[in-house]
Amino acid sequence: MQNVSHNRGDVKLLRNVSFNVESGESIVISAPSGNGKSLLFSILCGLIQPDKGRVLVDEQAIYSMNQQQNQHFRKCFSTIFQRPALISNLSLLENFLLPLNLHYPYLSREDKLAKINHLTELVGITKFLSQRMDALSVGQAALAGFVRGMLLEPKCLIWDAPLVEIDQRYEDVVKSLLSDLKRAGSTIILLSNNDELIVEFATRHFILSEGILRQHDVK
Numbered sequence: 765m766q767n768v769s770h771n772r773g774d775v776k777l778l779r780n781v782s783f784n785v786e787s788g789e790s791i792v793i794s795a796p797s798g799n800g801k802s803l804l805f806s807i808l809c810g811l812i813q814p815d816k817g818r819v820l821v822d823e824q825a826i827y828s829m830n831q832q833q834n835q836h837f838r839k840c841f842s843t844i845f846q847r848p849a850l851i852s853n854l855s856l857l858e859n860f861l862l863p864l865n866l867h868y869p870y871l872s873r874e875d876k877l878a879k880i881n882h883l884t885e886l887v888g889i890t891k892f893l894s895q896r897m898d899a900l901s902v903g904q905a906a907l908a909g910f911v912r913g914m915l916l917e918p919k920c921l922i923w924d925a926p927l928v929e930i931d932q933r934y935e936d937v938v939k940s941l942l943s944d945l946k947r948a949g950s951t952i953i954l955l956s957n958n959d960e961l962i963v964e965f966a967t968r969h970f971i972l973s974e975g976i977l978r979q980h981d982v983k
């Protein structure tokens with residue numbers, strides 16, 4: 765992220781924010797509530813173009829990618845939203861098949877279902893696969909958002925407010941899957957105030973406050 769500034773009304777939520785993430789790093793960005801964690805997340809995943817500055821992936825600005833570059837970006841980068849952004853009138857299974865059909869068209873349906881079942885079994889949501897997204901509880905939907913984010917075994921995972929809506933029973937399994945992803949060399953960016961996640965995952969920790977991003981020591 766290079767020199768990103770963004771205002772909402774008169775509020776300067778991001779003031780010339782710059783940071784660099786190396787491949788395979790695992791960073792956590794914290795901020796007091798309302799200080800722009802979700803905004804930073806939206807800018808990082810290309811959903812909001814900042815007033816000033818830019819986000820680059822491998823030297824390529826994410827707002828000016830051609831279709832092929834964009835598809836590659838979407839395959840390698842998974843984003844998990846604070847409020848899961850799955851399609852409400854599709855079943856959970858249809859939601860999970862969409863990215864697999866798009867990015868792995870040659871994988872057999874059997875293999876796609878095996879991938880889906882493996883993850884949904886671990887987080888206890890296999891029994892909801894035929895239900896529509898909008899029929900799930902907040903906690904079930906959060907687990908579904910996590911599964912959607914992990915399905916493509918992303919090279920980079922960006923997660924806004926991890927664990928916030930996740931049932932405590934599944935915290936350990938979610939953290940263990942995140943650890944597996946980290947060990948496999950993926951880059952992880954968590955927007956979170958969760959102390960345990962900071963201790964367990966942050967190779968670098970940043971705090972965003974009043975628009976300024978500062979790096980803090982990791983214990």
Ligand SMILES: Nc1ncnc2c1ncn2[C@@H]1O[C@H](COP(=O)(O)OP(=O)(O)OP(=O)(O)O)[C@@H](O)[C@H]1O
Nearest residue numbers: 772777795796797798799800801802803804846925
């Ligand atoms: N669509 C919007 N239009 C205008 N202002 C907004 C909008 N969405 C959020 N805001 C404001 O922008 C600021 C930053 O919001 P953001 O959601 O990024 O905070 P956050 O740090 O993620 O908060 P939390 O930890 O409570 O989720 C807040 O003051 C919020 O009121």
